[in-house]
Amino acid sequence: MLVIENLHAEVEGEPILRGLNLEVGTGEVHAIMGPNGSGKSTLSYILSGKEDYDITQGSITYKGDNLFDMSIDERAAAGIFLAFQYPIEIPGVAAMTFLKTALNAQRITRGEDELTTPAFMKLVKEKTAALNIRPEMLRRSINVGFSGGEKKRFEILQMALLEPSLCILDETDSGLDIDALQLVAEGVNRLRSPERSMIVITHYQRLLNHIIPDRVHVLSAGKVVRSGGKELAMELEKNGYAEYEDQKINAA
């Protein structure tokens, strides 16, 4: 699904990623953990195509294609989905209009027919019920007046509707209480399938009690410094990131 090789990236001359390697197979769930500033969010933005980063070395291959040849919206249509850590509010664009426009735009890009309004409404009704989202919420502007939990659930609703192949969840647990976390995790787990891969970025282990990863990677100073199974997350929870912070200092 995804192969990242020796990725170096910087922002305004400041190196953030320094030789990152990562391979995510089809159907696998990988967790990326690490201290603040290790480059976790940068990786998620680079995968989705945000233009603020300079790639100085390395490659990303997605489903066999060079990811850097694809625009932001082409990547989305090809199945890459980033659930944002801080979903922004966009006044004036109704959430429902946005969902329908996004879904149909992706279908058009893929050469499929647009969904009719009744078919779309049926789909939305089904997906919102599962995430405990009130339909009135979708008549509002994107994320405007949504609570922290509602914003995260709205991200997961988009993911459920767009049915991506590679889901990247950037600190989806941040700012959620335990009930909201459970609801979001259930939503994510429903989307797990042998055809769909996931990258779960998190600072804390608690999300991984709900979304059990196949692999866990520790990111520090812009590269993967350790990989292991789900037990690695438990170890990090117990010992913290102190030893990896040291490596960061050494690297710098």
Add this chain to the structure above:
Amino acid sequence: MTAAEKTLIDQFGEARENLPGNGEAWMDDARSSAIRTFEKNGLPHRRLERWKYTDLRAMLGQIPAPATGTPVSDLPDHDGINAHTAFASIERYHGVFVNGYFQPQLSNLEDIEGVEIVNLRGNFNNFPDWVKAGLGNTSVFEGNAVLALNTAFAADGIALRIKAGATIDKPIHLDYVTTGDEAATISVRNLIIVEKGAQATLVETFTGPRDVAYVVNAATQITVEEGARFTRIKVQDEGLDAFHLANMQITAGENTRCHDLTLTLGARVSRNEVNVGFSGENADVTIAGASMLAGKQHGDTTLCITHSLPSSNSRQEFKTVLDDYARGIFQGCVIVKPHAQKTDGRQMTQALLLSPNAEMDAKPELEIYADDVECAHGATAGDLDEEYLFYLRARGIPEAKAKALLVAAFVAEPLEKIEHEGLREGLFQLTNAWFDRRKGEA
């Protein structure tokens, strides 16, 4: 005197005997007084503060001849989304004007319950007093050369009286369509009285051909009496070579609610002037608008709200989107006279510039002579938010479509306040289509 000014005076001399009401002393007096005012002042120019950004004397080089009116049996085809088609499926009372002349055979304004209608090409002899008083009022064009020209040349128009206590069940749509390849000057004059406790919604739309430098001079005088509620929506979607010069005057009575919204999409040069006065206390007046301009369009919105009596609210809410070399102008004035205590006046103008070559000039003017008032104003200008764009594109929406959504979202706020669902939807259809339409026409 410039050549254009001389042409106008000559044109009046030739046209006057065929203008409606010729020979009626009160109308003759009004027209003579109007042309004298014009002769004295000429076309407005940049040395006049209210015309600082729109130098009509420099811009209006050619004055097309006044339009001649013939009844038409069909309207030209209107393809796609425009101000003419956007409201076509709404249940409405429809009044069609072609080249400024009312077309009763295409309209259904007859027999609206609670409304008296007078066509200005009717028998001036029999005009009711309220029409004579409105049309014959020469004080309205003092210091306003465009309105003076309108009074001099007005060839047609409609006077509507919404009778006391009447609630008009459907919007009244006055649909001004310009046709033909020959440029002409179109002068329409409307008069509206909303009597005590009445409720009505008026829609005015303007459409016309591309590549014809026609001139529309439209004036509407509105009196809203005690306790009445009145909404007026105007969509200016003229052809892109046209001049559109408009004046609206509203007088709001005690306990009235008046809501005016103008959507400006068309014309090479447009000037939308709104003047509001009060005849009673506790009135609530909103003058709102959205302008979406591209290419070399020049769109001027000039407002003046004069609070001469206490305890009224006024709101000015304007959004302007500018692309390419377009220029937007907002001049908003609020005057609070010494006795107009407890006035609450607010003004906000916001611009979105999509191109480094676009220009917005915003000039708020507050003159406050009373001490117990609340008045506020704000003006912003900025470009498209990159974070918004990224969020939409990250969900698979192509860049152009994402921009179109954000541009429509920027102007949505004043449109959302329109209570009539069909009209609101029609307005959104127009703002949603703007991005694609302008690209197609560029």
